[in-house]
Each structure stands twice: as structure tokens, then as C-alpha cells.
Amino acid sequence: MLNSARGRRKLHRVWLRQDGMCSNCQQPITMDTRLDVTHIVKRTDGGTDAASNLQVHHLSCRRNP
């Protein structure tokens, strides 16, 4: 998903919604930070790939490893 232009635009929307902050440590995520995206509601629990169900965080900041 993140390899497509559409995926990157969606990711940017999620990032904007979080004011550019990590959903875990609340520190800024800059464009050259390695980041990861997770589903708020897991796909296995019926969550979708919509931007509203995604959150971004630092690659090293997994909330639920």
C-alpha cells in the first residue's frame, strides 16, 4: 500500500490528522523519520484501509509489538 502514490497521499492525510506527531510517543514525525503505519481497528476485527482507520508512528515505536 505504501509503495503507491495513492498510499503515500493517504499516509500524508493520516500524518496531518495527527499534527505530524507519533501516535505512540507524541514526538514529531519528520519526513525523513522511518515511520510505520498501523490499523486502529485491526483488519481481523473488521477494520478498513481508510485513512480514518490508520495511524502513523515511528518505526521503532510500536504500541503493540
Ligand SMILES: [Zn+2]
Ligand atoms: Zn514515536
